[in-house]
Amino acid sequence: TQLLEQSPQFLSIQEGENLTVYCNSSSVFSSLQWYRQEPGEGPVLLVTVVTGGEVKKLKRLTFQFGDARKDSSLHITAAQPGDTGLYLCSSNTDKLIFGTGTRLQVFP
């Protein structure tokens, strides 16, 4: 069974700090997606990574797909309160699955 493990589970930081969250699996994925979900809303797609080693940037967010396509990371530079939310990774290689999530809280 494919599983996506995310770490850390919870992260509470001050505005302006940098952070990295991870998404790991023992399986190889053809693609991986990152979503952000705010309280009371559905997840919103941030990025899709497809190629091993790929790096994508979205303003202060940097996404990386591992060379072996088994893991991914999301780095946020100078976090802001608006970054608060649940970050989920997801893949659809064999079955549509979502990671366990990282709940981020950024305090002003």
Next chain:
Amino acid sequence: DSGVTQTPKHLITATGQRVTLRCSPRSGDLSVYWYQQSLDQGLQFLIQYYNGEERAKGNILERFSAQQFPDLHSELNLSSLELGDSALYFCASSLLQGTTGTDTQYFGPGTRLTVL
């Protein structure tokens, strides 16, 4: 606003009852996905329909069923409800079948189901 609508927003019912959740996809999208999100299980994929036909099945219980109608809206039916079915139920839609993993899914705002 994702363009995906879900009704009702909140639903409170009793154990043993049956409920129907409704989803209207974004205009032009052919696929509809249903998910269940609870605190202990996270976001779980239940089922996908593409252009009226069942496309993929996830962790959907036998007490649950879904369908997609000719106008592409979808309904998720939950029967013989148990306390553990209390959760947020999300619908998402995408343009294509989603087989490549790069077909963007747009999520609705969800229906919060509480079973008492």
